[in-house]
Amino acid sequence: MTFSAIMTNSLSGLNAASLRAEVLSFNIANANTAGYARRSLSVAAAQPGGVRAVGIERAETGHLERQLLGAGTEQGGAEVRADALKQINAAFGEPGDPNGLYASFARFEQALADLRLTPESGSTQLAFLRAAQDVTGTFQQLDTEAQAMRLAADSAIATKVNRLNDALVELDNLNQQALRPRGVALETVAERQQALVSEIAAELDVNVNGTYGGRIELRTEGGLLLLGDEPQYLDFTAAGSASFELSYANGDFSGLTVGGYDITPGTLQGLKDGGLAAEFAVRDVIAQDYASRLDAAAAELAARSAIADGTSPDGLFVLSAGTSSAAQRLQVNAAADPAQGGQLFRVRDGMGAVIAGPSAGDGILGALKAELDNGRPLPAATGTSSALSYLETLGALGTELGTQALRAEGIREAARGARETFAREVGAQTGVDTDRELQELLLVEQAFAANARVIQTADEMLRQLLEI
Known part of the structure; x- marks a missing residue:
């Protein structure tokens, strides 16, 4: 040599x-x-x-990294759903929550019992009226919160779409950088690509073609291109308001498109999972279902009070005219409210009473108590066909909401655990x-x-x- x-x-x-x-x-x-x-x-x-x-x-561990992305998508959707159902359950309130609907109605029933003991007492009649107004106010507040949740979900979709578009642009820039000759060099382009893809995968289900550090391509699970030679932008228009009568089905809320294709959850090529799909579910399904249950309970209360009052077609609780939700329209009959020109004695004697009845008379109070205690099914609110009193109906509704929240929390914990498991396995092989x-x-x-x-x-x- x-x-x-x-x-x-x-x-x-x-x-x-x-x-x-x-x-x-x-x-x-x-x-x-x-x-x-x-x-x-x-x-x-x-x-x-x-x-x-x-x-x-x-x-790299291709199969494990793909599983990790999928687990991230599942966790992203589970987090949003669990948070929403937890918020609904907290707003409705447990039976012991003094601000919840169940507690509000329990106080009304106690005021009814007190009035039956001293029906001649003007202060007790007024306390009964205030307890009834507290019930209607609670219904209205809960419906307002449900609609606010829908609007918040709509706003979250807009925010996430903007962030996803920014991430796609940055990935496109990294793709361009990967195409330039770099020789033998140490850099973290691959990590940045992977971090961006993970961020995108938490919001929508994606498939990755290519190798990190080089040029990559992204497609939705439905096969629509998100990133190829250039990014395909997601398009969504935020709504300015939300109310019971507004819905996506009626065209009041925006769907989601990419490259002109509709990927709104529920459509042919729609998103199946991830944070974005879950936000749509909150806006169009979860919060709407909750509001519908409240409406059924509000309409039921008006119907029961009307049956109990033999002096008028309407009872103590009535639904005002309008197109908004029953929960928003539920109010105490103006005929019994002195502040609206009514007569306070009508809370005892009936909405159609012209003059006050006997001071010690029970009036319609006994019939109202009997009707509220009457067992009737209300599956639209409770999800069960069991015949329940009105207070039991509210309790069953609270139980249903709590069960949904608990189930969603379990799914969230399972999704977190799965993602952490895959992350550990990937780390063990690539760390x-x-x-x-x-x-x-x-x-x-x-x-x-x-x-x-x-x-x-x-x-x-x-x-x-x-x-x-």
């Missing part, structure tokens, strides 16, 4: 050892960086001799073991020293030959 070949081989070994040390140091420096995947130097034989660096490879990296650094140091010693020895031999 010639001196030139010896020097060339040893120099290439020095360069490879130096670059490998740089890769190992880069791994150690990023050992605690979220999502970082271990790098390794790929080398090959060089001509006429020695070695050359071919590239820097990033550890950095600093002990191993340090051991390899020692071996690299030895290889570097050996190649340096060969060059030093060859240099000494050449110097001695030149001195002869």
Whole structure:
């Protein structure tokens, strides 16, 4: 072997050892960086001799990473649904919650019992009227919160769509960067791509084609292109208001499109899961179902009070005219409210009473109590066909809402657990073991020293030959 070949081989070994040390140091420096995947130097034989660096490879586990993305999509949807149902359950209130509908109506029934004991008492009649107004006010407040939830979900969709479009633009820029010649270099383009894809996957179900660090392509689970040669923007228009009579089916709310194709959940190519699909579910299904249950309960209360009052077609609770929800239109009959020109004695004697009845008379109070205690099914509110008193109906509605919230919480915890499991498995196969990296650094140091010693020895031999 010639001196030139010896020097060339040893120099290439020095360069490879130096670059490998740089890769190992880069791994150690990023050992605690979220999502970082271990790098390794790929080398090959060089001509006429020695070695050359071919590239820097990033550890990957294709199937596990795909499963991790899918788990992220499931968790994204589960988080939104669980939060929404938890909010609904908290707003409606447990039986012991003094601000809940069940407690409000229980106070009304107690006021009814008190009035039956002293029907001649004007202060007790007024307390009874106030308790009834508290019930209608609670219904209205709950419906307002339900519509506010729908509007918040609509606004969240708009915010998420804007963020997803920004992420697609950034991914497109990274794709362009990946197409430019970069040689053998250490960079975190792949990690940034993966982080952006994970962010997108939490909101909608996507498939990834290509390798992180290079050019990637994104499609929805339905096959629609999100990112190819250029990004395809998601399009959504936020609503300005939400009320019971407004719905997506009637064209009052916007759907979601990409590249002109409709991907609104429920359509042929619609989103199946993820945070975006869940926000649509909150806006168009979950909050609307809750509002419909409240409406059924409000209409039932008006119907029961009308049956109990034999003096008028309407009872103590009535539904005012209009197109808004029954929960919003439920109010105390103006005929019994002095503030609206009514007569307070009518809470005892009936809405159609012209003059006050006997001061110690029970009036319609006994009939009202009997009708409220009467067992009647109301599946539109409770989800069950069981015959229940009105207070039991509210209790069953609260139980149904609590069950839904508990079930959603269980699904959320399961989704979190699944994603954490996949994340650990991916980390175990692609993460950095600093002990191993340090051991390899020692071996690299030895290889570097050996190649340096060969060059030093060859240099000494050449110097001695030149001195002869």
